[in-house]
Amino acid sequence: MSRRFRIIRRVNEDTIWAGVPMRAPYGLEIIENCVTCPHREERIFCNLSPDAVQDLSTITSASAYPKGATLFMEGQAVRGVFIVCNGSVKLSTSSADGKTLIVRIADPGEVLGLAATVTGKQYELTADVIEPAQANFIARGDFLAFLEKYGEVALRVAQQMGEIYHAAVAEMRSIGLSHSAGEKLARFLLDWCAGHGNQKEEPRATLTMTHEEIAQIIGSSRETVTRLFTDFKKKRYLNVEGSALIIRNKSALEKLAGTAV
Amino acid sequence: MSRRFRIIRRVNEDTIWAGVPMRAPYGLEIIENCVTCPHREERIFCNLSPDAVQDLSTITSASAYPKGATLFMEGQAVRGVFIVCNGSVKLSTSSADGKTLIVRIADPGEVLGLAATVTGKQYELTADVIEPAQANFIARGDFLAFLEKYGEVALRVAQQMGEIYHAAVAEMRSIGLSHSAGEKLARFLLDWCAGHGNQKEEPRATLTMTHEEIAQIIGSSRETVTRLFTDFKKKRYLNVEGSALIIRNKSALEKLAGTAV
DNA sequence: ATTCCAGCGTGACCTGCATCACGCAGGAAC
DNA sequence: GTTCCTGCGTGATGCAGGTCACGCTGGAAT
Numbered sequence: 001m002s003r004r005f006r007i008i009r010r011v012n013e014d015t016i017w018a019g020v021p022m023r024a025p026y027g028l029e030i031i032e033n034c035v036t037c038p039h040r041e042e043r044i045f046c047n048l049s050p051d052a053v054q055d056l057s058t059i060t061s062a063s064a065y066p067k068g069a070t071l072f073m074e075g076q077a078v079r080g081v082f083i084v085c086n087g088s089v090k091l092s093t094s095s096a097d098g099k100t101l102i103v104r105i106a107d108p109g110e111v112l113g114l115a116a117t118v119t120g121k122q123y124e125l126t127a128d129v130i131e132p133a134q135a136n137f138i139a140r141g142d143f144l145a146f147l148e149k150y151g152e153v154a155l156r157v158a159q160q161m162g163e164i165y166h167a168a169v170a171e172m173r174s175i176g177l178s179h180s181a182g183e184k185l186a187r188f189l190l191d192w193c194a195g196h197g198n199q200k201e202e203p204r205a206t207l208t209m210t211h212e213e214i215a216q217i218i219g220s221s222r223e224t225v226t227r228l229f230t231d232f233k234k235k236r237y238l239n240v241e242g243s244a245l246i247i248r249n250k251s252a253l254e255k256l257a258g259t260a261v
Numbered sequence: 262m263s264r265r266f267r268i269i270r271r272v273n274e275d276t277i278w279a280g281v282p283m284r285a286p287y288g289l290e291i292i293e294n295c296v297t298c299p300h301r302e303e304r305i306f307c308n309l310s311p312d313a314v315q316d317l318s319t320i321t322s323a324s325a326y327p328k329g330a331t332l333f334m335e336g337q338a339v340r341g342v343f344i345v346c347n348g349s350v351k352l353s354t355s356s357a358d359g360k361t362l363i364v365r366i367a368d369p370g371e372v373l374g375l376a377a378t379v380t381g382k383q384y385e386l387t388a389d390v391i392e393p394a395q396a397n398f399i400a401r402g403d404f405l406a407f408l409e410k411y412g413e414v415a416l417r418v419a420q421q422m423g424e425i426y427h428a429a430v431a432e433m434r435s436i437g438l439s440h441s442a443g444e445k446l447a448r449f450l451l452d453w454c455a456g457h458g459n460q461k462e463e464p465r466a467t468l469t470m471t472h473e474e475i476a477q478i479i480g481s482s483r484e485t486v487t488r489l490f491t492d493f494k495k496k497r498y499l500n501v502e503g504s505a506l507i508i509r510n511k512s513a514l515e516k517l518a519g520t521a522v
Numbered sequence: 523a524t525t526c527c528a529g530c531g532t533g534a535c536c537t538g539c540a541t542c543a544c545g546c547a548g549g550a551a552c
Numbered sequence: 553g554t555t556c557c558t559g560c561g562t563g564a565t566g567c568a569g570g571t572c573a574c575g576c577t578g579g580a581a582t
Contacts, residue, residue, distance in 0.1 A: 093430060095438040096519055103433060118416070119423035124430045147419075151412025155379070158408075158415055161422040162380035168429045169354060169385045172364060176436050176480040177356040179570090181539070210559060219437040221540055226561060258357055440540090442569070471529060482570055487531060 052150045059142040064134050071112060071127035071135065078116040078123055080139040084108050087133025091125045092216065102217040104167055105130070114161055117143060131208070175219045178258070184218040185228050186256040189238070193247055207245040313411045320403040325395045332373060332388035332396065339377040339384055341400040345369050348394025352386045353477065363478040365428055366391070375422055378404060392469070436480045439519070445479040446489050447517040450499070454508055468506040 048056070060083070065071065071082050074093055082089075086108045094100040103125055106112055116123045117140050138146070147154045178184050190203075197205025209217075211225040218225075232238050237253055239246045247253060309317070321344070326332065332343050335354055343350075347369045355361040364386055367373055377384045378401050399407070408415045439445050451464075458466025470478075472486040479486075493499050498514055500507040508514060 093434050093438070095434070099438050101433065101437040103430065114419075115423035115426040118419045119427065121423075121427060124427055147416055148412065151409065151415055154412055154415035154419055155408055158375075158379045158419045158422060161419060161426060162376035162378075162382075165376040165422060165426050165429060166380065166382060166385050168426065168433065169364065172362065172429065172433055172436065173354050173356070175433065176362040177354070177360050179538095212559075222560085223541080223562085224539060226559095227539095230561075440568095473529075483530085484532085484571080485569060487529095488569090491531075 048150070048153060048156070052146075052153060055146065055149070056138075059146060060136040060138050062134060062136050065129045065132065067129055067132055069129040069133075071129065072123045074123055074126045076123050078113065078120065078140060080137055081114055081117050081143055082112040082127070083136040083138070084110050084112060085134040085136060087129060087135075088131040089133055089135075090128045090130045090213075092128065093125050100216045101219060102213060103171065104164075111157075111160060114157060114164070118147075118157065118161075181218065181220045181224050182228055182231075182256055183258060184220065185214070185225065185232075186253040187259065188214065188218050189245065189247065190250070190253055190257055190259065193245070197245075201250070203247045203250060205245050206243050207240075208243055309411070309414060309417070313407075313414060316407065316410070317399075320407060321397040321399050323395060323397050326390045326393065328390055328393055330390040330394075332390065333384045335384055335387045337384050339374065339381065339401055341398055342375055342378050342404055343373045343388070344397040344399070345371050345373060346395040346397060348390060348396075349392040350394055350396075351389045351391045351474075353389065354386050361477045362480060363474060364432065365425075372418075372421060375418060375425070379408075379418065379422075442479065442481045442485050443489055443492075443517055444519060445481065446475070446486065446493075447514040448520065449475065449479050450506065450508065451511070451514055451518055451520065454506070458506075462511070464508045464511060466506050467504050468501075469504055 062085070065087070071089065072079065084106055088108075089106040089112065090102055091104050091106060091112070092100050092102045106127070112127050112135075113123055120140075147157065174184055174187055178187070192207065193199075193203035193205045197203055211229070212222045215222045215225045229240070232253075233240065235249075235252070237247070237249045239248055323346070326348070332350065333340065345367055349369075350367040350373065351363055352365050352367060352373070353361050353363045367388075373388050373396075374384055381401075408418065435445055435448055439448070453468065454460075454464035454466045458464050472490070473483045476483045476486045490501070493514075494501065496510075496513070498508070498510045500509055
């Protein structure tokens, strides 16, 4: 089991993996190509005309990445886009002194490195795999040629970038306009349950992140997140059972988040 | 001079102007249409194939807006895009309690409302004119049809959205990762001079914003900005002469901003 | 001249949260 | 078993900066 990956560089004590690592199965559903992908219909970028999908499959190269792998790093010269087939990928940026801000968590169907690829700049974020993922890589040149050939795709790209921008603005609002860390945490938890769990009276979702990561998302410190969690539990706003998060008093959290009417 | 504009709504004591107000000159260079626009070559969206520009001119409607006018508001149903020909427009978002965060200042050549228009969501920001501006409006339906017809334009749109996203990420970094207000102000001033002034040893630029607005950009309070300015002046980092800002110790500011090597 | 108001300058106060500093538990490696 | 190491819980401390409060100034309106 040793030396499965080639370690190309060490930064900040974290291991960075080569761009195109192994293709070994990781106990996850393997998607051979986009034509036969079972999720094709429901995903914004996979659901294209048959011609386009066929063409697409000739320029993509699929790979599987283990937890902890890095697809690309902030500041690297752009190589191309990664289409996430499954798993989940964390997109973050960090300052010189090691502080990290997680911008968003990408779910299956999203295209990473889009902004950098179309503008030709460096990657503006770092993409780390947090749940074992499969992703299709498309080199910048191929991708741009593909866009030129299929105008419909360029429109899709613009749409997806619109979504991403929308999310970014929401994030800025949350970080920039809130008064307290509690407000931000409440908002984050509600958002998370809205996107990753059921929507009953008492929303429930699995939360695999560490307190540290949550802190990096809401722009706070690990200790503060821990304290807030115990506080919320004490006030019976929520329960944590293993990795399951149950919101027991949604309206109280909404009031804290400033979302309530 | 009264009743030049139709007041359609009052929000937060500010006057909101109708979407397509008067066409009176405001002492600024009037741009009749994109075909004859003197800046056509240098601007990302104006510089298209002759056919496209011709088509474009049939669906755009030009208007001039006075200082204080609002092109669109956060949460409004999307109507279409505004191409800024000259002047400058402030894009902001605000919370329920009145706090405002200025996301960016749009300069001539930029297309506003792009993300909302391609995704079909609501406008995610509010656009206020801060320097008398001319802008071309294109209704959403026309714009999307135009994009479908000219694949090249869709690519341009994607590119511009890439730029905007890039800027948004930079803004998030600045707000989310910095430790002090001084750090953010220093970064803002350096950025501003880089984009709006000469680049000599002692960068100099005109800064027309109030302390309040700067506070809203860097996510701080008016008093803090004032205090920091006096502090910076005292330390001889900069000078303010009227609306002119002169940076006298660039490296000190860079060190503060964490930009220095 | 007078009024008005937006924008700036400054002092006083006080609180939220970052930071440091530990201890503890559970899993992995050997 | 022992040794690590990661992630969580919690106390003590300090201070940056938000907030309130007030005064001053210069320009616009009348």
